[in-house]
Amino acid sequence: MDEEYDAIVLGTGLKECILSGMLSVSGKKVLHVDRNKYYGGESASICPLEELFTKFGAPAPDDSYGRGRDWNVDLIPKFLMANGQLVKLLIHTGVTRYLEFKSVEGSYVYKGGKISKVPVDQKEALASDLMGMFEKRRFRNFLIYVQDFQQDDPKTWKDFDPSTADMQALYDKFGLDKNTQDFTGHALALFRDDEYLKRPAIDTIKRIKLYSDSLARYGKSPYLYPMYGLGELPQGFARLSAIYGGTYMLDKPIDEIVVGEGGKVVGVRSGDEVAKCKQVYCDPTYVPDRVRKKGRVVRCICLMDHPISNTRDALSTQIIIPQKQVGRNSDIYVSLVSYTHQVAAKGWFIAMVSTTVETDNPENEIKPGLELLGPVRQKFISVSDYYEPTDEGLQSQIFISQSYDATTHFETTCLDVLDIFKRGTGEEFDFSKIKHELGDEEQ
Amino acid sequence: MATIKIPEQKVILCGEYGVGKSSLFRRFTNDTFVTATDRKSTLGLDHYAKTYRVSDRDLKLQLWDTGGMERVASITSSYYKFAEAAILVFALDNPASFHVLSQHLLDIVTYAENAKIFLCGNKSDLLDDVPQITDAEIEAFCEQCHNLITGTYKTSCKNGQGIDEMFSDIAYQLVQSNRSRLELQSMEQHGFKITPTEETAEDSCLC
Numbered sequence: 001m002d003e004e005y006d007a008i009v010l011g012t013g014l015k016e017c018i019l020s021g022m023l024s025v026s027g028k029k030v031l032h033v034d035r036n037k038y039y040g041g042e043s044a045s046i047c048p049l050e051e052l053f054t055k056f057g058a059p060a061p062d063d064s065y066g067r068g069r070d071w072n073v074d075l076i077p078k079f080l081m082a083n084g085q086l087v088k089l090l091i092h093t094g095v096t097r098y099l100e101f102k103s104v105e106g107s108y109v110y111k112g113g114k115i116s117k118v119p120v121d122q123k124e125a126l127a128s129d130l131m132g133m134f135e136k137r138r139f140r141n142f143l144i145y146v147q148d149f150q151q152d153d154p155k156t157w158k159d160f161d162p163s164t165a166d167m168q169a170l171y172d173k174f175g176l177d178k179n180t181q182d183f184t185g186h187a188l189a190l191f192r193d194d195e196y197l198k199r200p201a202i203d204t205i206k207r208i209k210l211y212s213d214s215l216a217r218y219g220k221s222p223y224l225y226p227m228y229g230l231g232e233l234p235q236g237f238a239r240l241s242a243i244y245g246g247t248y249m250l251d252k253p254i255d256e257i258v259v260g261e262g263g264k265v266v267g268v269r270s271g272d273e274v275a276k277c278k279q280v281y282c283d284p285t286y287v288p289d290r291v292r293k294k295g296r297v298v299r300c301i302c303l304m305d306h307p308i309s310n311t312r313d314a315l316s317t318q319i320i321i322p323q324k325q326v327g328r329n330s331d332i333y334v335s336l337v338s339y340t341h342q343v344a345a346k347g348w349f350i351a352m353v354s355t356t357v358e359t360d361n362p363e364n365e366i367k368p369g370l371e372l373l374g375p376v377r378q379k380f381i382s383v384s385d386y387y388e389p390t391d392e393g394l395q396s397q398i399f400i401s402q403s404y405d406a407t408t409h410f411e412t413t414c415l416d417v418l419d420i421f422k423r424g425t426g427e428e429f430d431f432s433k434i435k436h437e438l439g440d441e442e443q
Numbered sequence: 444m445a446t447i448k449i450p451e452q453k454v455i456l457c458g459e460y461g462v463g464k465s466s467l468f469r470r471f472t473n474d475t476f477v478t479a480t481d482r483k484s485t486l487g488l489d490h491y492a493k494t495y496r497v498s499d500r501d502l503k504l505q506l507w508d509t510g511g512m513e514r515v516a517s518i519t520s521s522y523y524k525f526a527e528a529a530i531l532v533f534a535l536d537n538p539a540s541f542h543v544l545s546q547h548l549l550d551i552v553t554y555a556e557n558a559k560i561f562l563c564g565n566k567s568d569l570l571d572d573v574p575q576i577t578d579a580e581i582e583a584f585c586e587q588c589h590n591l592i593t594g595t596y597k598t599s600c601k602n603g604q605g606i607d608e609m610f611s612d613i614a615y616q617l618v619q620s621n622r623s624r625l626e627l628q629s630m631e632q633h634g635f636k637i638t639p640t641e642e643t644a645e646d647s648c649l650c
C-alpha cells in the first residue's frame with residue numbers, strides 16, 4: 001500500500017468501479033480499495049441466499065428455496081435502458097464482453113387499482129385498456145407527433161415551439177386527459193414527479209424518444225437486465241481497471257483521508273499505512289463529513305414462488321405506480337427478476353418495491369406496490385439515507401459520488417459518473433483511449 | 444449459404460500470483476515469453492480466442508487471464524461465470540503455489556460449477572534432479588478432489604514445452620464432453636451480448 005498513486009478510489013460500488021476503469025484507461029495509476037471482503041458495496045448481488053437472510057437477521061431459509069448459491073440478490077434494483085447511457089458506457093469501454101443480458105419482458109403502469117401494459121406504439125395504444133376510444137385516437141396522434149419530431153427541423157414541430165412552450169401545453173394541444181398524461185410522463189418519459197409539466201416540452205419529447213429507441217433495440221421492453229444480477233456490472237468495470245494496471249485491495253478499512261496544505265488531499269490511511277495520492281474518488285460512506293442527507297429511500301426485497309398476476313406470467317417486469325394514482329409526491333417502483341436471470345433458484349422470483357420516503361412510516365408507503373405482488377414468502381425491508389456531496393472537490397481533490405436514488409434505472413448513475421470524471425480530470429472522458437484490441441473477436 | 448458458427452468455449456486461468464498464468468496466456472496469444480514481471484505485459488489484452496480442430500470439428504478456445512487482480516485482492520466472481528473450463532496453474536518450483544490449489548479449486552466449483560478443471564504444473568524448465576513436487580503428490584491431489592481434474596500437464600513458458608499439447612488436449616476434452624450438449628443448447632437458456640448499433644458506433648462521445 002505504501003506507494004504513490006495518481007488516484008485512490010474508495011468503495012467498489014458501480015459508480016466507483018466505472019470511475020476506476022475510466023481513470024486507469026486514461027493512463028492514471030489507480031489504487032482501488034474497499035473495506036468489505038467483496039466487490040460491489042451497495043451494488044453487490046448477495047450470494048448465497050443464506051447470507052442475505054443473515055444480513056437482515058432472519059432465520060436461515062428452509063429447503064424450499066433450493067440451493068443457496070443459485071441466488072444472487074441485488075440490494076438496489078435497477079434496469080438498463082437499452083439505448084441509455086450505461087449501455088453506451090459498456091459498449092465504449094468494452095465491458096459489455098464480460099456480460100450477458102436478457103430483455104425485461106414487459107413494463108406496466110398502475111391505474112385505478114390495477115395494472116395495464118404500457119402501450120409502446122400506435123398499435124398497442126389502440127388495443128390498450130388504459131384509455132377510452134376517443135382518448136386512444138388523441139394519444140395515437142400524440143405518439144405520431146413525437147415519433148416524427150426532429151429537433152433540427154421546425155417543420156416537424158407543427159406550430160409549437162417545444163423549447164419555450166411547456167409540456168402541459170403540448171398535452172393540451174392534443175387534448176390528452178389527466179390519466180394519459182400520467183402514464184406518459186411517468187411510465188414513458190420516466191419522470192419521478194410532476195415538475196416536468198412546467199418545463200419546456202422538448203425534454204419530455206426526448207425522453208419518450210429514448211424510450212421508444214430503447215424499445216426498438218431488443219423488443220419486448222426498453223429495459224435490459226444482466227445474467228447473474230447487477231453485481232456483475234461493478235465487477236466488469238473493476239476488471240477493466242485491473243487490466244489497465246489498477247491495483248485492487250479488499251477487506252481494507254480506511255481510517256483517515258489525509259489532508260495537507262490548503263485542504264488538499266495527500267493520501268489515505270489504513271492502520272499505520274499511508275498510501276499517497278493526488279486525488280481521492282469515493283462514495284459518501286467514506287466521507288461522512290463532506291456529504292449531506294438529501295432524503296431517504298425505502299426498498300423491500302420480496303422472495304416469491306410465483307410471477308405477478310396480470311403480467312402474463314412475465315419472468316421479469318417493471319411496474320410504475322404514478323404518484324397521483326396513490327396520492328403521493330413520488331412514484332412507487334416495482335421490479336421483478338427471476339430464475340431465468342440466474343439470480344434465484346428454479347421457480348423463484350425476486351420482486352423489489354421502492355420509493356422515496358415521504359412520511360414517518362416508510363413501510364406503509366410501499367403498500368400499494370406490495371399489494372400487487374400476491375403472497376410473498378419472505379420480505380426484507382430497508383430504509384437508506386440518500387446523500388449528496390457538499391464538497392465539489394475542486395479544492396480538496398476529493399470527488400464524491402451521490403448515493404443511489406430510488407430510480408430503477410442507471411441514467412442518473414452515469415450522469416453522476418461522467419460529471420465526477422470531468423471535475424476530477426478537467427476533461428470529458430475520451431472513449432477513443434480504449435484500445436479495441438482487448439479481445440480478438442469483435443474488432 | 445448459411446455459415447456455421449464455430450462454438451466458442453471460455454477457458455479461465457486460475458492460481459497464485461507469479462506461477463505463470465499471464466505467461467501461458469502470452470504463449471497462447473502470440474507464442475512469446477518475457478522474463479520481466481512487468482504487469483504491463485498483458486495490459487489491455489485480457490482474453491483471446493484461437494480455433495482448434497478436433498477430429499473434423501472446429502472449436503474455439505477463448506482463454507482468459509486474471510488481469511493480475513489476484514496480486515492483492517481476490518478475483519471477481521464474474522471472472523468465473525460462463526467458463527467451460529478452468530486451468531489450475533501452479534509453479535513446479537514453488538510448493539506453496541501447489542499447496543493452496545484446493546482454495547482455488549473451491550472458487551472454481553463455487554462460481555463456475557460446470558467447468559471442466561485441468562491442472563498445469565508450470566516452469567518445468569526449472570526442475571532439477573530433485574523435484575519440489577512429485578508426481579505422486581500431484582496424483583494424490585487429484586484423488587483428494589474426487590477426480591474433478593480432467594487432465595494434468597507440465598509446461599514451460601520459457602522454452603515452450605508442453606504448451607501446445609496442453610491446449611490441444613483441452614480442446615479435445617471439451618469437444619468430447621460437449622458433443623451432445625452443444626447440439627442441444629437452445630438460445631432460450633442464454634442471454635445475449637449487447638452490441639453497438641450503427642448509430643451508437645458513430646458518436647464516440649456521450650455528450
Ligand SMILES: Cc1cc2nc3c(=O)[nH]c(=O)nc-3n(C[C@H](O)[C@H](O)[C@H](O)COP(=O)(O)OP(=O)(O)OC[C@H]3O[C@@H](n4cnc5c(N)ncnc54)[C@H](O)[C@@H]3O)c2cc1C
Binds near residue numbers: 085190192223409
Ligand atoms: C427504467 C426506469 C425506471 C425508473 N424508475 C424510477 C424509480 O425507481 N424511482 C424514481 O424516482 N424515478 C424512476 N425513473 C424516472 C427517473 O428517475 C428520472 O427520470 C431520472 O432519474 C431523471 O431524474 P432527474 O430529475 O434527476 O434528472 P433530470 O435533470 O430530469 O435529467 C437529467 C438528464 O438525464 C437524462 N435522463 C433522465 N432520465 C433518463 C432516462 N430514463 N434515460 C435517458 N436519459 C435520461 C435527461 O435527458 C437529462 O438530460 C425511472 C426511469 C427509468 C428509465
Ligand SMILES: Nc1nc2c(ncn2[C@@H]2O[C@H](COP(=O)(O)OP(=O)(O)O)[C@@H](O)[C@H]2O)c(=O)[nH]1
Binds near residue numbers: 465467566568569
Ligand atoms: N523459468 C520460467 N519462468 C517462468 C515461466 N513461466 C513464467 N515465468 C516467470 O514467472 C514470473 C511470473 O509470471 P506471470 O506470467 O506474470 O505469472 P502470473 O502472476 O501467474 O500471471 C515472470 O517473471 C515470468 O517470466 C516458466 O515456464 N519458466
Ligand SMILES: [Mg+2]
Binds near residue numbers: 464465466509510511
Ligand atoms: Mg498475471
